Amino acid sequence: MTIRFHKNDLPDLSNYNVDAVAIDTETLGLKPHRDRLCVVQLSPGDGTADVVQIDAGQKKAPNLVALLKNRKITKLFHFARFDLAVLYHSFGVMPEPVFCSKIASRLTRTYTDRHGLKDLCNELLGVSLSKAQQSSDWAAEELSPEQLEYAASDVLYLHQLREKLIERLEREKRTREAEACFRFLPTRAKLDLMGWEEADIFAHS
């Protein structure tokens, strides 16, 4: 596993002449208005990952933001809703277009209610992910080797998962519905930041 570690930003975008970039974020918790962004992980899909540590109060990351803004590159997330909210809140940029492996899983793996990244990697790729570092102090000044490895592992398999899930969506003729969900995700994330994080905006009551 090749992990490139950086502070504050990607040094350049030379590894990201790709059609899809896998992205994940680590924060101090689940509330973007309270819990700051600490780490952004990215992978171009070649088995390598960039782990970018973000400073408290950091508002700029020009290379990262340029990548997020590039609409020719699909952004692959697992549970995009959360990462979109975090990235929009931190840098004011909404990454689009989006593919979300949790939604694709919900729409295809109807035989289970386990749609965690670990479950997907396990079943679809035969890869076993450790989640031991998930709840750790991501704002630590120095990230541990275990944290770096965990952070990287959260983006290393998203390209492969996307391939498998696209096949499933096609097989079950649910590609259009998935794409409509992906298109709505930026709004869903904005509504979270605006205060509708608890509500299913589409519910009757």
Place this chain on the structure above:
Amino acid sequence: MTIRFHKNDLPDLSNYNVDAVAIDTETLGLKPHRDRLCVVQLSPGDGTADVVQIDAGQKKAPNLVALLKNRKITKLFHFARFDLAVLYHSFGVMPEPVFCSKIASRLTRTYTDRHGLKDLCNELLGVSLSKAQQSSDWAAEELSPEQLEYAASDVLYLHQLREKLIERLEREKRTREAEACFRFLPTRAKLDLMGWEEADIFAHS
């Protein structure tokens, strides 16, 4: 109140050279796969309404369907999610574009959790709606005068509500979010018919 009653279809579309049509449906219950469509109500927004009784098993209604298919006419609903599912299930046509007064209310009337049509008419228009006929036998061969009046009243105020709610959305700078929600509604309705009616597809778990 002018109510035009029809069996099976609108006689023609001469009243519907409009930019927005208000639509509501009455069914035998809340499950489209079980509970058939009984009545479709429409209003061009001039204080009159058409009430169209639909037969059991009826698959065609050419004028109605032509109106629903006309993308130049915005379809105004209260809780569009349900009516879209019913109309798509009954006639195979997805009405678009959509405005939904329940979603617009959720996004603007944040001081209350009462987003029923009755609540909206009351607060925004000073109009008091009776909901007495809501749970009645809409598959009856002959609809009562009370049913006809109730059915019509469900579409008579939607144009005025839209105006008020558009103002509120603008005032609170939430128009874009509302429009994105409206654009997703057809997919939300299809997912209901496909079996995801219980799930918030955007939830973490």
